Amino acid sequence: MNRLVVIVSLCFCLISYAALGETAVFKAGAALRVVTPYPLLPVSGGVGAPRPVNEKKGDLFARALVFEKGEVRVAIVGVDFLGWPSVLCDRVRAKVPGIPSENILIGATHTHSAPDSYGFPDMHGGTGADLEYLDWVCGEIAAAVNEAADNLEPASLKIAVREAQGKIAYNYYAPQLYDPRCGVVQPVAKTGPNAGKPIATIVNYAIHPEVLGSDVLSPDLCGPLYDRIASRGGGMALFMNSAQGGMVTADNRRPDGEDARTWDECVRIGELLADEALRIIADAPPQDDPTLYSAARIVDFPVKSKLLRGVLKHSALGNAVGEDAMLPAQLNLVNLGTAQMLTIPGEALPNIGYYLKRNMPTKHSFLLGLTNEAFGYILTRVDWNSFKRYDYITRTCMGEMTGEILIESLLALVAECPSPDGPK
Numbered sequence: 001m002n003r004l005v006v007i008v009s010l011c012f013c014l015i016s017y018a019a020l021g022e023t024a025v026f027k028a029g030a031a032l033r034v035v036t037p038y039p040l041l042p043v044s045g046g047v048g049a050p051r052p053v054n055e056k057k058g059d060l061f062a063r064a065l066v067f068e069k070g071e072v073r074v075a076i077v078g079v080d081f082l083g084w085p086s087v088l089c090d091r092v093r094a095k096v097p098g099i100p101s102e103n104i105l106i107g108a109t110h111t112h113s114a115p116d117s118y119g120f121p122d123m124h125g126g127t128g129a130d131l132e133y134l135d136w137v138c139g140e141i142a143a144a145v146n147e148a149a150d151n152l153e154p155a156s157l158k159i160a161v162r163e164a165q166g167k168i169a170y171n172y173y174a175p176q177l178y179d180p181r182c183g184v185v186q187p188v189a190k191t192g193p194n195a196g197k198p199i200a201t202i203v204n205y206a207i208h209p210e211v212l213g214s215d216v217l218s219p220d221l222c223g224p225l226y227d228r229i230a231s232r233g234g235g236m237a238l239f240m241n242s243a244q245g246g247m248v249t250a251d252n253r254r255p256d257g258e259d260a261r262t263w264d265e266c267v268r269i270g271e272l273l274a275d276e277a278l279r280i281i282a283d284a285p286p287q288d289d290p291t292l293y294s295a296a297r298i299v300d301f302p303v304k305s306k307l308l309r310g311v312l313k314h315s316a317l318g319n320a321v322g323e324d325a326m327l328p329a330q331l332n333l334v335n336l337g338t339a340q341m342l343t344i345p346g347e348a349l350p351n352i353g354y355y356l357k358r359n360m361p362t363k364h365s366f367l368l369g370l371t372n373e374a375f376g377y378i379l380t381r382v383d384w385n386s387f388k389r390y391d392y393i394t395r396t397c398m399g400e401m402t403g404e405i406l407i408e409s410l411l412a413l414v415a416e417c418p419s420p421d422g423p424k
Contacts, residue, residue, distance in 0.1 A: 026290050027068040028187035029151030030200040030236040033140040035080070036060045036217070037115060037133050044082055045112035045214040047120055047311060047396075050128040055216050057263045058223030060114055062137070063238045064144040065200050066099070067187070067336065068152050069292035073099045074334055075145050076202065076368075077106045078238045079137075080219040081117040083374025084108045086329060086345075087317045088117065088138055095142030098149045102296035105332050105343055106141070107240050107371035112210040113218040119316035127316040134317075155187040155199060157337045159364050160284040164276040168269055169207040171350065172247040173389055178350050179206050179243060179357075182273070183366045184281040185339060186234065198235035203277045204366045206242035206353065208249040211259075211266045218263075221250060224270030234278055241369040243344065243353025245377045246393045287421070290337030295417050299409045300326040301345075304399030308376050327398065329373040331406075333413040335420040341366040342410050345373030349393075352380060352403055359411055361419040379403050 042050030
């Protein structure tokens with residue numbers, strides 16, 4: 001009888017361990033939605049009235065990639081807009097029941113050729129933004145996330161970070177002051193008819209997609225990047241911007257010193273960045289059992305800028321800025337295999353990006369810019385209002401201490417959370 005009890009107990013333990021192993025399988029799933037408005041809407045490249053357009057080059061997208069391991073689920077979402085403020089992020093999260101809201105990271109590509117997503121106020125107390133359209137886009141983003149979660153399948157993971165080569169980006173204020181590193185994440189299907197093929201490819205790189213400007217509706221260089229990666233077997237492409245503030249922009253300079261503002265130039269830069277991302281990830285070793293960890297905190301940023309305070313106060317979106325002019329923003333840390341990702345709620349200058357990466361405990365450091373919030377540039381205290389070249393980005397920065405608050409808060413998250421897999 002005792003031997004039978006032991007055998008039954010052992011069988012129960014084996015079944016329990018098998019179930020535990022099954023629930024702890026790393027999975028990934030991807031989905032997208034086209035969010036191009038029909039008929040076309042005016043587009044916005046910043047504060048002010050949107051400009052009417054009568055043509056488009058490519059479609060605007062919401063692209064979602066969901067990761068799961070055990071009870072942890074994380075969604076990384078990219079949308080083709082100038083920014084996607086937290087009030088809209090929260091609308092999306094409310095429509096996604098299968099993922100904790102704090103684990104849904106929504107970043108804007110920062111195209112300057114999409115409809116106003118901020119509800120910028122006009123001079124008459126109204127707005128040029130189409131609020132019904134923005135609400136519809138929130139629903140489409142949520143639908144993409146929900147479908148990506150439904151598409152979850154066992155996967156391995158490839159991760160690499162290296163310099164992207166070629167004429168892609170430069171800093172308009174100081175040509176060499178930008179980060180040429182491109183981070184790439186590629187979940188690869190383990191089972192089924194697509195076994196061994198990438199499910200998706202995340203490209204994390206610092207650049208303003210503003211080749212075309214506000215004369216046409218377009219994802220700008222991101223569109224050709226999406227198409228190139230898909231056509232070369234990289235699965236669904238997802239572009240997440242990085243520390244591209246002040247002013248890391250597309251290198252569309254011609255030999256005569258003028259900018260080439262053409263779709264052909266968007267194609268050249270987008271395809272080159274896509275090719276570099278695929279080159280960088282090509283030889284990365286697969287991680288068969290990567291960890292997945294996510295942490296979030298809400299940080300209040302004081303809004304000292306008169307311009308941004310006015311935008312927030314009078315925006316048609318009903319932003320969450322309080323009477324004390326504090327803007328709460330969600331910051332995230334995600335460990336994904338050997339990668340560690342930090343979110344930046346705006347456009348951080350490159351020196352902030354370099355400093356954060358230097359203090360992250362991995363060679364595979366990712367900064368997801370314009371994610372979870374997207375109000376203004378983020379400068380360090382020593383740069384804020386210090387010299388004439390930075391007049392504009394100072395006026396469009398929330399305040400003198402914005403960079404310090406961001407750095408302190410993110411590095412506190414890094415210190416409090418476990419490190420990603422592997423040595424630095």
